[in-house]
Amino acid sequence: MPRTEEEWRVRLSPEEFHVLREAGTERPWTGEYVDTKTAGVYHCRACGLELFRSDAKFDSHCGWPSFDDAIPGAVKEIPDRTLGMLRTEIRCARCDSHLGHVFEGEGFTPKDTRHCVNSLSIRLEPKEG
Numbered sequence: 361m362p363r364t365e366e367e368w369r370v371r372l373s374p375e376e377f378h379v380l381r382e383a384g385t386e387r388p389w390t391g392e393y394v395d396t397k398t399a400g401v402y403h404c405r406a407c408g409l410e411l412f413r414s415d416a417k418f419d420s421h422c423g424w425p426s427f428d429d430a431i432p433g434a435v436k437e438i439p440d441r442t443l444g445m446l447r448t449e450i451r452c453a454r455c456d457s458h459l460g461h462v463f464e465g466e467g468f469t470p471k472d473t474r475h476c477v478n479s480l481s482i483r484l485e486p487k488e489g
């Protein structure tokens with residue numbers, strides 16, 4: 361596991377490094393997993409930890425992959441006061457890489473939670489068979 365930002369920089373593409381390690385945001389509708397319906401598990405693109413299952417993914421029409429639940433213990437939440445508003449940032453619990461933000465009370469699904477995640481932060485491992 362890399363311990364410094366320089367070690368991360370050589371392991372990740374420039375785009376991945378910007379999102380994962382500098383809390384960047386990919387442009388909406390540009391990520392590879394926005395409309396993906398494939399069954400499987402989404403892993404942290406930096407360290408490989410399992411983060412989200414495909415059965416929690418739903419169409420939010422916000423332009424980023426959205427999940428109404430995370431694998432227990434895989435994601436940590438941090439208050440984020442940038443951009444003049446209070447949001448909740450989500451990061452990988454193991455490697456501290458930025459994933460996106462989590463929103464509640466929007467009414468999309470019965471769980472009423474939207475993990476809004478950059479495609480560049482995750483990698484889908486399709487279910488076999």
Ligand SMILES: [Zn+2]
Nearest residue numbers: 404407452455
């Ligand atoms: Zn990670």
